[in-house]
Amino acid sequence: MDMSNTSEQWGWLSKILHWLTAVLIFIQIPLGFYAESLKLSPLKMDIFVWHKSVGMLVFLLLILRLLWRIKGTIPDTVNASRIPQYLAQGAHYLLYGLMILLPISGWITSSAANIPIKLFWLIPLPALVGPDDAVKSLAAEVHEISVCVLLAVLVLHIGAALRHHLLLRDNILKRMWF
């Protein structure tokens, strides 16, 4: 299997980045809700370290992914009518956008709440903004809305993938799989 994408197939680098991100996102969402639900305790703070670390890892993978995507080709869209094509593309751009918005808004929330970040208990991140209650609420709001949008788009995205595989029986899911 090629590392690079072709017009028919995703290369292995794109595949690894896609599925690694997918796994991390599926860990990240419950981590976020769990962290939020806890009352202030050492456990809560540790869960948040995990949440922030995994979230920033998603962000890092996203940067690699976008660089790789800009550099190379991407597989052709399938022979479908326009509307599902636009929907699929729109969903993909949205997903990319959310993978930027979520980490950045989370990072701002943390900074504005005056909580320093140390990824995986190792790598300190600088504060993006100074402590500020209003900024904190706003960034947390953006984070939360992004989560809602993400959940909705993922339902669409995964549903579409399954539809292609199970109903349309084309190679869309296969070309992203190994």
Added chain:
Amino acid sequence: MKTISYAAALLCLLGFPVASATDWQSDPANSHLNFAPSYEGMPINGAFKEFSTSYQTDSQGQPNRLIVNIAITSADMGNSDLNEAIGAIDWFNISDFPEAQFISEEFSDSGKETFLARGTLQLKGFKKIVTVPFRWQVLSDSSASMTGELVLSRSDFSIGSGEWASGEQIGVAVKVWFDVAFTTKKPNL
């Protein structure tokens, strides 16, 4: 009041230089008392927004007495959630202990305008002997500044008790630093 004036009269009779002692009072608008606990080894800065300091020097300008009153309720860590959290029983327990006080009448001169004040810090119901290093600079007849920095152990005062006691996430050492502007007190006579 009466006892005090009797005592003053008595001291005058005994020839004590009461009149030449200077009483200094902190100027709240230009004074800062900061503290920084650490989280995973990184500092989180906070400040006590309300505190007052009175300081008395003798005729030679040497320290006589230092009294610091701190409104623990005014602790500000830059975020309303944090401010609420630190008021809890495990932390400052501000409903039972809204104030802290440091009193020192024992000083040693460590040269170059710097001194050590040994005194009692009363905080969250505990009284501990604490030594506070400070630099005292007289700027004019009526203004002066006091600056200094020290490290306290929060476990001495049971601040962050229970599951927080280990200091694993929130370190046990808390940095405290201050920059206090003083003016001379108007004589009460």
